[in-house]
Amino acid sequence: MRLLLVEDDARIAQPTAEALREAGYAVTWAQTGPEGLEQAALGEFPLVVLDVMLPGMDGFAVARELREQGVDSAILFLTARGELGDRVEGLDLGGDAYLVKPFAMPELLATLRALSRRERGDGAPRVSFAGGRGLLNTVARTVAWDGQEVAVTGREYALLETLALAPDRWFTREDLIDRVWGPTFEGEARIVDVYVRYVRRKLAPEAISSERGRGYRAER
Numbered sequence: 001m002r003l004l005l006v007e008d009d010a011r012i013a014q015p016t017a018e019a020l021r022e023a024g025y026a027v028t029w030a031q032t033g034p035e036g037l038e039q040a041a042l043g044e045f046p047l048v049v050l051d052v053m054l055p056g057m058d059g060f061a062v063a064r065e066l067r068e069q070g071v072d073s074a075i076l077f078l079t080a081r082g083e084l085g086d087r088v089e090g091l092d093l094g095g096d097a098y099l100v101k102p103f104a105m106p107e108l109l110a111t112l113r114a115l116s117r118r119e120r121g122d123g124a125p126r127v128s129f130a131g132g133r134g135l136l137n138t139v140a141r142t143v144a145w146d147g148q149e150v151a152v153t154g155r156e157y158a159l160l161e162t163l164a165l166a167p168d169r170w171f172t173r174e175d176l177i178d179r180v181w182g183p184t185f186e187g188e189a190r191i192v193d194v195y196v197r198y199v200r201r202k203l204a205p206e207a208i209s210s211e212r213g214r215g216y217r218a219e220r
């Protein structure tokens with residue numbers, strides 16, 4: 001599932017984004033209020049984790065503008081401003097949950113799971129790929145192949161979901177690094193090839209298509 005993290009403090013954002021990616025989320029990181037608003041207004045993120053004290057535009061103003069534009073992404077405020085008045089204001093502006101820093105990662109992940117269930121209802125959406133042989137449950141973040149559930153890591157799931165949610169689109173290594181590992185990743189781009197091999201071994205070679213000069217894709 002795609003998630004937008006809007007947080008200006010890299011000391012918080014980078015480890016948080018890494019933990020979220022390990023849990024299977026495809027994380028995009030924005031560092032200012034205007035940048036977060038621009039990204040969230042695209043309507044491509046079911047979940048937005050939003051700091052309140054942001055440069056350029058505070059998180060409350062971002063949430064207000066998103067709701068006025070009709071963006072219905074679930075918004076989780078993640079902030080040091082923990083006074084009752086702040087929490088009430090955030091929820092009244094259209095926020096769905098409010099966590100106060102410092103926070104525990106298991107609590108953040110549990111809250112996001114609850115928001116996913118609330119936004120999508122009891123019937124979790126399924127995304128199929130590879131001619132219907134592959135199936136993703138985007139709430140439980142599970143993968144099935146030929147009707148049998150297959151154990152995958154959070155990173156493997158995020159890779160598959162990124163591809164399956166944009167069927168027939170080619171993704172370069174750089175595209176996938178940005179979406180699955182994050183723009184601050186400093187390793188070799190060929191880590192993508194390694195994870196594609198992992199997925200193919202667990203599912204089947206045809207689970208992910210590849211073409212020299214174009215990259216990778218998951219076909220419908």
